[in-house]
Amino acid sequence: MLFATNITIIKIDESQAICHFTDILPGKYAMAVIHDENTNGKLDTNLIGVPKEGFGFSNNAKALLSAPSFSAPSFEYSG
Template identity: 55%
Template sequence: MILPDTQARCDFVDIPPGTYSLAVIYDENMDVKLGTNGIEIPTEGYDFLNGASALMGAPSFEAARFRYDGRNLDLTISLNY
């Protein structure tokens, strides 16, 4: 499912410089977990930074990492369904 022109924004404040990893889950039914079907394939939107692969579970920290220097940073992630 692709919803054109649908965006969300998250602003984080007071984050110290460092190396971080980022995952995004769109919890459509608000049950505080990633919904899956009978064979554990996600049924809700998700993605990891750098397009890190999520075969058989979440990717490693290294695969989805980015360096943050303390200045404003814009990252874009497109959810997989």
């Protein structure tokens, strides 16, 4: 079962954003990031579902017609 363990909202300072996570247990994880440019709390898309705002995944996994499967952006975290 896949589910979010942490959701964090941070501001971009100049051209970067730094996010710190605490109390993360060892395991296999993946990250997705959106740049909510209009701060409405969601990733805006056009009429056919193509994102209108920036997004990305860990391991630089690519999204083609949908988000990548868990295996592409996943990574092991040892603690």
